[in-house]
Amino acid sequence: MTTVDLTTLDLASLKTDLKSLIVVECDKDIEPGSIDDDAILIGGDLDLDSLDALQISMAVKNRYGVSIEGGPEARRALKSVNTLADTILNFQRD
Amino acid sequence: MKIIAHGHYAEKIEDALPPLKELVKEATGEPVRRVGRFIQLALIGAGRCLTANPAPKNTGVYLTSGRGDLEITLDVLEQMVEHGLPPKPLSFINTVSNSACFYLAKHFGLHGRSHFVTRRHAPLESALQLAALDLDHGSLQSALVGSVDICTMPLADHRTRLCVPADTAVGEGSHWFLLSNDTYPGTTLATIEAVILLPDKDALQQWLATQFLSPQSPANTVLACGQHIDTPTRLLLQHLTGCSAWAASPEPPWYDSHCGNTLGQFLQLRPARTLLHIDSDPAGRFNVLQVSLS
Numbered sequence: 103m104t105t106v107d108l109t110t111l112d113l114a115s116l117k118t119d120l121k122s123l124i125v126v127e128c129d130k131d132i133e134p135g136s137i138d139d140d141a142i143l144i145g146g147d148l149d150l151d152s153l154d155a156l157q158i159s160m161a162v163k164n165r166y167g168v169s170i171e172g173g174p175e176a177r178r179a180l181k182s183v184n185t186l187a188d189t190i191l192n193f194q195r196d
Numbered sequence: 197m198k199i200i201a202h203g204h205y206a207e208k209i210e211d212a213l214p215p216l217k218e219l220v221k222e223a224t225g226e227p228v229r230r231v232g233r234f235i236q237l238a239l240i241g242a243g244r245c246l247t248a249n250p251a252p253k254n255t256g257v258y259l260t261s262g263r264g265d266l267e268i269t270l271d272v273l274e275q276m277v278e279h280g281l282p283p284k285p286l287s288f289i290n291t292v293s294n295s296a297c298f299y300l301a302k303h304f305g306l307h308g309r310s311h312f313v314t315r316r317h318a319p320l321e322s323a324l325q326l327a328a329l330d331l332d333h334g335s336l337q338s339a340l341v342g343s344v345d346i347c348t349m350p351l352a353d354h355r356t357r358l359c360v361p362a363d364t365a366v367g368e369g370s371h372w373f374l375l376s377n378d379t380y381p382g383t384t385l386a387t388i389e390a391v392i393l394l395p396d397k398d399a400l401q402q403w404l405a406t407q408f409l410s411p412q413s414p415a416n417t418v419l420a421c422g423q424h425i426d427t428p429t430r431l432l433l434q435h436l437t438g439c440s441a442w443a444a445s446p447e448p449p450w451y452d453s454h455c456g457n458t459l460g461q462f463l464q465l466r467p468a469r470t471l472l473h474i475d476s477d478p479a480g481r482f483n484v485l486q487v488s489l490s
Contacts, residue, residue: 127284129229131217153230156285164281 106166108194116187120162124183127161128154140182155180162186168193197328198376198384199487200338203244204460205237206369208449209347216240223247224303230286233346233368234265235296241342241370242300251374255338256308256330257297260323262316262452264293266348266357300340308336317424317477319343320371320455321485324391331377338380342372343453360450367449371456383490385463389470390486397429400474400482404436407472407486418442418468420458422475422483423450433474442467459487 106119121134124143128150137148143158144150150158158180159170168190170179179189207214216236220228223243228236238259268290272283289295297310309330315322320343327339347368348354355364376384394400408414419439421430434441444461448454455473462471466489473485 129231129286131227131229153285153289160282160284 108166108190113187113191116190117183120183120186120190123161123165124148124150124158127157137183139184143180143182143186144177158186162190166190166193197324197331197388198378198380198490199373199386199388199463200376200380200382200384201245201249201374202385202460202463203241203247203372204370204457205240205244206367206371206448206457208365208367209351213347213349226303228299228303231299232265232267232271232287232290234261234267234344235290235299237346237368237370238296238300238342238344239303241344241372242304242340245340245342245372245374246304249374251304251306251340252338253305254308254336255306255340255374256327256336257300257306257310258323258327258339258341259293259297259300259310259312260319260341260343260453261293261312261314262319262345263357264314265290265296265346266354267346270348296344300342304340306340308338316452318393318422318455318475318483319345319452320459321391321393321475321483324373324375324388324485325393327375328388328391331375334377337377339375340372341375342370343456344370345451345453347451358450365449367451369448369451369453369457371453371460373456373459386487386489388485388487390484392484394482394484396480397482400484401436403484404433408437413470414438414440416468417470417472418462420444420462420471420473422458422473423454424476424478425474429476437472439472440468442471455483455485459485462487463489 121137125134144155163169170176179186219240220236223240268287271287272291275281275283293312313323313326323341327341330336417439419437420442444458448457458473470488475483
């Protein structure tokens, strides 16, 4: 169920979109804009855990049609908003 | 079985579901994320029960509900059946009703056993029976028993699920009682004299006959009928017991944990020494709860 056309989304908009997705899916009481682009997502100051990682991965799959596989790939992709955005855009280029 | 403390949340739902996050924060002292209304309501009711009376760490948790976490169940089913997608992880985890007990144990520091039991009719009574069994056998010294039911939108669909008429006032509630066995040395609010399931009206009549041998009994007892008791049966019960009819006021909206509301108001308002609460189910059985103030 891809709802976002990545060809029409620039990098800044994608990052803004991802921050909102993280806040909603992980039920965090913070402003999406308060998440730094390079802030550590899992195990960092945001206090997200592996269950949040799974929730974000599922939401990214539903929203952007991009599967984030487990293991090293997931750890790399979910390191920060920057890496998550890169993963999504790289998937589109491939 | 003694009642040491109680705490409640009950709300009639009309246009929209009221937000609960702030109430959860008040009840637990911290924000709780990744939980739906069912767990939020459980935390609010339990928190209010334990505010002035913290439970011993080895207290057992007995959570019950007539229909469980409808919100999460509907979310998961819609995701899978309507959209053909796997359920979201957090929703899927919370379809296990006992996950609510995890949050209760975590936030109130309880290390005892935890159970989720459900019975469509008389859910609170079913949990009280289970807790009584464990308290009587000595495997527990105290138990936190709660009954929770939530509303889902749209209300028309919710009423259809409840099998109630379209104009029925519906709501949600969370009713909690901290219990101990009869050896508890501290101050108690009341004693649960009986919580029993009787197979039919004859058995109920026989049981009632054994309870009202003293002429003083009816004067000291109020009769509260559950929401499944029809008017002829209500009148018959009043005639059989000789007790005054009593009901929570204002009348609670329809939800399965209704009995908890009545018991809570009885403990708060103390309209008589003893409460006799009777409800029926479609199988013709009767659930009886008898509670006497300390």
